[in-house]
Every structure is written in C-alpha cells, then in structure tokens.
Amino acid sequence: MIHPVILCGGSGTRLWPSSRSAFPKQFAAFLGDRSLYQDTLQRVSGHGYAAPIVLTNEVFRFLAQEQANDIGVMDAEVILEPTILDTGPAILTAALKLEGVPDDLMLVLPSDHLIRSNEAFDAAVQAGEVAANAGMLVAFGVTPDRPETGYGYLELTQPPMQGCATPLASFSEKPDLDSAKEMIKSENFLWNTGMYLFRVGDILAAYQRHAADLIAPCRAALAAGEHDLGFFRLGVKDYAQAEAISIDYAVMEKADNVVAVPFMADWLDLGSWDTLHAFLATGTDQVARSGNVTAIDCTRTLLRSEDENMHLVGMGLDNIAAVAMRDAVLVVNMDRAQDVRQVVQVLKHGTVAQASEFPRCYRPWGWYETLCLRDRFQVKRIMVKPGGVLSLQSHVHRAEHWVVVSGTARVTVNDDVSLLSENESAYIPLGAIHRMENPGKVPMYLIEVQTGAYLGEDDIVRYADIYNRAPAQ
CATH class of the missing domain: 3.90.550.10 (Spore Coat Polysaccharide Biosynthesis Protein SpsA; Chain A)
Known part of the structure; x- marks a missing residue:
C-alpha cells in the first residue's frame, strides 16, 4: 500500500x-x-x-x-x-x-x-x-x-x-x-x-x-x-x-x-513566471497565453489575465511576463522573474494590502470579495456554499444591508429569523446580533453594502461559530 x-x-x-x-x-x-x-x-x-x-x-x-x-x-x-x-x-x-x-x-x-x-x-x-x-x-x-x-x-x-x-x-x-x-x-x-x-x-x-x-x-x-x-x-x-x-x-x-x-x-x-513560460510557450514566437489576452508582435512573452472582465493586450513585447488581476498588475522582464519576491517585500514595507491579501477572501462557509471601498462605505459580493453558516456576530462600527441575488438565505437579526430569496433584502442595524446561512442545495450569492465609520474585518464580536474559530473583537 x-x-x-x-x-x-x-x-x-x-x-x-x-x-x-x-x-x-x-x-x-x-x-x-x-x-x-x-x-x-x-x-x-x-x-x-x-x-x-x-x-x-x-x-x-x-x-x-x-x-x-x-x-x-x-x-x-x-x-x-x-x-x-x-x-x-x-x-x-x-x-x-x-x-x-x-x-x-x-x-x-x-x-x-x-x-x-x-x-x-x-x-x-x-x-x-x-x-x-x-x-x-x-x-x-x-x-x-x-x-x-x-x-x-x-x-x-x-x-x-x-x-x-x-x-x-x-x-x-x-x-x-x-x-x-x-x-x-x-x-x-x-x-x-x-x-x-x-x-x-x-x-x-x-x-x-x-x-x-x-x-x-x-x-x-x-x-x-x-x-x-x-x-x-x-x-x-x-x-x-x-x-x-x-x-x-x-x-x-x-x-x-x-x-x-x-x-x-x-x-x-512552479516557482516563478519564467518557469511557467517555459512550460506553456508555443509557436515560433514562444508566447504563453492564459485567460483573456491578445498578443501583437510579441516574442518570448507570457500574458496572463485572471479576471474575466479584464482583457490584457501586449504589443511589441520581448522577454516580458505580464500578469493582470482585478487589484494588481505585474510587468517584469523574464530575466528578473526569480526576483519577484522582492516586489512582495517592497509592498509589505509600504503597507500595501496587495502584498499579502487576495482579492477573493476564502472562508470555511464560502468566500467574499470587495467590489468597492470608499470612505464610510464598502460593497461586497458574497458566496455562501450549501450548508454554509456564518458566525453569530455583531459590529460596533457598521451597519449592513444584504441583497440576495441568487439562491436562498436564512437570516437572523436579533430575535427575527427569515428566509430571503432572489431580489429580497435585509437590513442589519449597527450593534444587532445577526447571522446568515445557506439552507439550500445550490450556492447562495448576495451583495452586501456596509456603512459606518470603520469597515475593517476585525470589527466583529463573535458569539457562536460552527467552525470553532476563535472569538473576534
């Protein structure tokens, strides 16, 4: 065996x-x-x-x-x-x-x-x-x-x-x-x-x-x-x-x-972009393409787009790796591909969130991604997998408005429990004890709008959690 x-x-x-x-x-x-x-x-x-x-x-x-x-x-x-x-x-x-x-x-x-x-x-x-x-x-x-x-x-x-x-x-x-x-x-x-x-x-x-x-x-x-x-x-x-x-x-x-x-x-x-290029490059121009990309007169180049709504175009490039995501873009000479870790060090030193945070944040119940973040408001897209249950929690600094766009959500706000279907919404006042879960058989998607003086992920008072995560304050 x-x-x-x-x-x-x-x-x-x-x-x-x-x-x-x-x-x-x-x-x-x-x-x-x-x-x-x-x-x-x-x-x-x-x-x-x-x-x-x-x-x-x-x-x-x-x-x-x-x-x-x-x-x-x-x-x-x-x-x-x-x-x-x-x-x-x-x-x-x-x-x-x-x-x-x-x-x-x-x-x-x-x-x-x-x-x-x-x-x-x-x-x-x-x-x-x-x-x-x-x-x-x-x-x-x-x-x-x-x-x-x-x-x-x-x-x-x-x-x-x-x-x-x-x-x-x-x-x-x-x-x-x-x-x-x-x-x-x-x-x-x-x-x-x-x-x-x-x-x-x-x-x-x-x-x-x-x-x-x-x-x-x-x-x-x-x-x-x-x-x-x-x-x-x-x-x-x-x-x-x-x-x-x-x-x-x-x-x-x-x-x-x-x-x-x-x-x-x-x-x-897979340790660097030049090794991926060597693995994927085809044709006499040795261009490696991934996602929504177009290469015009490029040679020895890797073009990669990881956002379905972003089209990456390279023109006249040679020995270049260009990688585009919704929140960050890297353009690097292939000869320096082994040094990209220095980018992360520089970004961390400058406290740039993209150094370590990913645009889609994965949780045991599903994932969320920020669509827009400005002073005093934030818009998120949230997916809760079938059977997924967010922790029972409250916030000190923000209120939330949930709009279900697909699937069914069971929503708890203080003592009220309700089922929300597509196009239905719920308002979570500041300080209310609340929870969201997906009782259905398909993923549930919703748009969350947060408003308040502080919108950080650490503004959570957690009372109960089926995933045994430590209480957050």
Whole structure:
C-alpha cells in the first residue's frame, strides 16, 4: 500500500500577484479548472493508494479540505502544522503517524507541481516501488532541458536510464548559470523534484541515524495533538522545538542508500513566471497565453489575465511576463522573474494590502470579495456554499444591508429569523446580533453594502461559530 503525503504549506511569493500569503500558488489553477493541489490529489487517487495525508497550516485548513472534497477526495487526513518548519519535520511527522505499518510505502509529493502526463508519473512510481521495497530511499528527478538556476540538482553515478533506479552521488543546491550549463553537459544530473518514495520503517531508521534530534519533538507533537472538525492539530509547543530543516539536509544528503529514478514527462516545479513560460510557450514566437489576452508582435512573452472582465493586450513585447488581476498588475522582464519576491517585500514595507491579501477572501462557509471601498462605505459580493453558516456576530462600527441575488438565505437579526430569496433584502442595524446561512442545495450569492465609520474585518464580536474559530473583537 502506498500512502501519499502531500506537502501543502508554501507561500510562492515569486508568483505574485497570483500567489499571495492569503492564497498561495498550490490552491490556484494555472492549467484548466483544477488547482495544483487538486491535480496532485487526483494523481494519487484510486487503486493502490491509501487515503492521503495532507500537511498544511491553520490558515489553509478549510481550503485544503474543501478543494479535496470538491474533486471527490473525502478521506484526506489534514494535519495542521502550528509552525512551518520545512520538509524535514513535516515528512518525519507523517512517517511517525504511519509508524504502525513499517513495510508500507510513503510517497511524498509537493502540492505545487505541474505534470502533464499521469501515465509517466505512474510509470516512475512503479519503477521507484521496486527500489523502495528493496530498502532504498528513492528521489525522483527530471532530465533537464535547459540550464535552470531555480532548481536543485541530483548528481548520479552514471547517466540515468528510463525505468531504472541509479545510485546518487550528491545533491546540489540551486546553481549559478555557469554551473548549471556544466551540469547539463555532463548528462549525469537530474532536476530534483522534491518527490520521494520509501518504506515507512526505512525513512524512520534514516531519521534515527542522521537526524535523531528531530524525532522527540515531532513524536511529542503527535502525542499532544488533538482532532478538531476533521483536522488533526499538532501540539504547538512540542512542534516548535523541532529544527527548521529540509529532508535533503537532514537525511537524504547523509544517507548511503539513496537512489534516483528519472521521471520522463513534462514537469514543472512552479516557482516563478519564467518557469511557467517555459512550460506553456508555443509557436515560433514562444508566447504563453492564459485567460483573456491578445498578443501583437510579441516574442518570448507570457500574458496572463485572471479576471474575466479584464482583457490584457501586449504589443511589441520581448522577454516580458505580464500578469493582470482585478487589484494588481505585474510587468517584469523574464530575466528578473526569480526576483519577484522582492516586489512582495517592497509592498509589505509600504503597507500595501496587495502584498499579502487576495482579492477573493476564502472562508470555511464560502468566500467574499470587495467590489468597492470608499470612505464610510464598502460593497461586497458574497458566496455562501450549501450548508454554509456564518458566525453569530455583531459590529460596533457598521451597519449592513444584504441583497440576495441568487439562491436562498436564512437570516437572523436579533430575535427575527427569515428566509430571503432572489431580489429580497435585509437590513442589519449597527450593534444587532445577526447571522446568515445557506439552507439550500445550490450556492447562495448576495451583495452586501456596509456603512459606518470603520469597515475593517476585525470589527466583529463573535458569539457562536460552527467552525470553532476563535472569538473576534
């Protein structure tokens, strides 16, 4: 049995503005309608795979669960890391969770990879199974087609062969351009995908041998953990005692039983706009298009619009990535794509909301987005999913007016409870205790108009909440 372990806690700042701390890249759709995380889950669903273990954090717990459920994965076990400590403690924690089945396999997968061929993925996993069942720690690598400086590399003892596991000579961190060119020439290097396969007992033995100090805090965090609404929360104080370190540094670079299996497919560790361009670009002009865009006399360019009401036009562009969203636009020379994280740092320093906030804010009951914000009023569009229930709350500084535009809302205002259908409305006076919920079978949409002296999201006095969120003041 193979137990998928999905690592789902990254932020992806080099893909700003599509990826932000409030809504990182793994939950976004870059190809088709499914997110990268959903594609990853889909890849390991079905015969031969156990229920996936998903490691994420408190902020994304409902999003991870909901996106899994949306594609029919109802049995994912979501483990919440109180602190993001890199892959070393995360993978060890999953292995300790599976300690009772030492001969079963763990397949560790980042949640932010683009893979075009599931057949090639399956073939690589099958080849890795043979080596893993023989006691090897298997790393999956991709044959490089360019001198990429944004990836780590696996150095093999000989050129890789499809379907075969080859002993590893060394791990190499992200190289400079000249070193990357030399690696390409040698033919003994693969890009390090960060995907691994090993028996539970073998990886625990490797941690015991090479990173024993991590075991006690991770084991204690599991013992102190508790279940909450379908999630498993690790013990906060215990987990914080573990060192923040990658599995490569902690274990894989030190172990003598590591092999690499080549992954023969179009693959992308989606870390920056230039890597997405290299994956999507077509034709002699090498232009990558996504969404409502038009390219005129452009070459080596990526154009991406994420708003259905915004049409992005590029004219005479060369080596440019242009990404347009409703609240932010990025235009960057492709040679500087790896430096986009500096944009986020500059925006944060200037207290620009777009540095981290996403135009659509996701909540366990659905989502909302601000359509207009001015002095003393704000207009929002709100979606409440079937069965979704907002907290019972009141506001100190604002009143609200709700207009249902689709579906049915059950509205509580103080002691009055009413059902509102399309084109019906409710007024929430300042200070009134109120709640909104969707009792129907389809999503409910409404327009909310807020008026008052202060319109911040922290102006909430919360009295009850079915999602166990902390009271807000």
